Amino acid sequence: MTTDAARGFASLAVHAGQDFDPTTGAVIPPVHFSTTYAQDGIGGLRNGYEYGRSGNPTRTALQTQLAAIEGGAHALSFASGLAAEDALLRALLKPGDEVLLGNDVYGGTYRLLARVLAPWGVGLRVVDMSDLDEVRAAVAERAPRIVWVETPSNPLLRITDIAGLAAIGHEVGALVVVDNTFATPALQRPLALGADVVVHSTTKYLGGHSDVVGGALVLGDDALAEQIGFLQFAVGAVSGPLDAWLTTRGIKTLAVRMQRHSENALAVASLLEGSSRVARVYYPGLESHPGHALAARQMSGFGGIVSVALESGEAARRFAESTQLFQLAESLGGVESLVNYPDAMTHASVRGTDAAVPVEVVRLSVGIESVDDLLADVEQALTR
Structure with missing residues (x-):
């Protein structure tokens, strides 16, 4: 056996x-x-x-x-x-x-x-x-x-x-x-x-x-x-x-979900990296990420979280409030996509400390929806 x-x-x-x-x-x-x-x-x-x-x-x-x-x-x-x-x-x-x-x-x-x-x-x-x-x-x-x-x-x-x-x-x-x-x-x-x-x-x-x-x-x-x-x-x-x-x-479905989360997140990160409205994309699946090579050795996939720095705190807030398929909510890791503004939401308690999150950063929990719909939502939010 x-x-x-x-x-x-x-x-x-x-x-x-x-x-x-x-x-x-x-x-x-x-x-x-x-x-x-x-x-x-x-x-x-x-x-x-x-x-x-x-x-x-x-x-x-x-x-x-x-x-x-x-x-x-x-x-x-x-x-x-x-x-x-x-x-x-x-x-x-x-x-x-x-x-x-x-x-x-x-x-x-x-x-x-x-x-x-x-x-x-x-x-x-x-x-x-x-x-x-x-x-x-x-x-x-x-x-x-x-x-x-x-x-x-x-x-x-x-x-x-x-x-x-x-x-x-x-x-x-x-x-x-x-x-x-x-x-x-x-x-x-x-x-x-x-x-x-x-x-x-x-x-x-x-x-x-x-x-x-x-x-x-x-x-x-x-x-x-x-x-x-x-x-x-x-x-x-x-x-x-x-x-x-x-x-x-x-x-019981973790293996297949993480595969889909990772695939969708890489697509979203790649789209964001190519946008002139984005100052920086944080995603270890991108070759531009400073930890990419280490992540590739240490992990079998890069996960479903993508963080992005916009041009300013005001732009970050507008982006977080402009998505439609990505719902504005705390937490992460569910099958549905969520958008979060850490400075005022999940990480508000560390403002002013060494662990504070830059005000221009937005965190995306990329779900398992159809990737074309996710990309379209990110694009329209960037435009707005």
């Missing part, structure tokens, strides 16, 4: 954790809504289940699926991406510890560190993670407890050498965390490149349909997984059964 370890990514996405129901033979496992489980005598738990916060079969199935597609030994599913980040950070940090953070990250991550954890004595430094010399100098000056990176980053799509970063972090005893939300394991496997923990907002590409909020951690270390699992149980930020089931359903 072929084992999970020998199966390809698309097969793992469809089948890992998805054994048919042994009672009825249903190919799709049922959603388990029960909050509590009957015991065979006091302490006689059936398959370890006793209460919905500590465990749920639908959540277990999702966690098995997540670990398989990321190549990790353990996965934990949370109520949101920030809940996952919070559990990881509190499991690892104590007052006086420091996080070395990329200077182009999701605004919520920066806010969690700077405004929630910093008052409790956690230090924060920000560097350009795509410049390994800058990272090396920063860790030599003072060793952090965690090195945290997004690659591709949000929203400027900087590319960081994960293997190189892991080597630098591990030299000083730091744990290397990679937010793999933009690439997904369909395109990039950070654990295989040396990262210690992978973080996901499963709300985005893993769920893939803009109808469920969630987060996940995937890792290989048994002791750390147990420690995070205890915090998850003790604090309670678990994903609900329907949320877990919706995320599992989304993951």
Whole structure:
């Protein structure tokens, strides 16, 4: 029999954790809504289940699926991406510890560190993670407890050498965390490149349909997984059964969706790069992107996010408010295309900091619609 370890990514996405129901033979496992489980005598738990916060079969199935597609030994599913980040950070940090953070990250991550954890004595430094010399100098000056990176980053799509970063972090005893939300394991496997923990907002590409909020951690270390699992149980930020089931359903089509997202995004980026109204296009699939060669080695595709700098902040706002098929909304990674103005939307919390997004930048989450319709919408928005 072929084992999970020998199966390809698309097969793992469809089948890992998805054994048919042994009672009825249903190919799709049922959603388990029960909050509590009957015991065979006091302490006689059936398959370890006793209460919905500590465990749920639908959540277990999702966690098995997540670990398989990321190549990790353990996965934990949370109520949101920030809940996952919070559990990881509190499991690892104590007052006086420091996080070395990329200077182009999701605004919520920066806010969690700077405004929630910093008052409790956690230090924060920000560097350009795509410049390994800058990272090396920063860790030599003072060793952090965690090195945290997004690659591709949000929203400027900087590319960081994960293997190189892991080597630098591990030299000083730091744990290397990679937010793999933009690439997904369909395109990039950070654990295989040396990262210690992978973080996901499963709300985005893993769920893939803009109808469920969630987060996940995937890792290989048994002791750390147990420690995070205890915090998850003790604090309670678990994903609900329907949320877990919706995320599992989304993951089953991840491989084909990411292929289409990447194809459409490259077409949109190429159109934007050829426009006289555009100052700069940020997309690692373009040869003009400074991280293109590294992304081509490290990833199997370039993803569905394209950011673009217009001539001014005013022009960027007008463009974001002029699209028709691209809907003006926060978030990303769904099958539908979205446009976002980071400075006033997703990254408003980092205005005035080292992680601030230039006011002329617009972020496009390119969906899986017909590419000609997407291109026509971008063209008319540029004209308007």
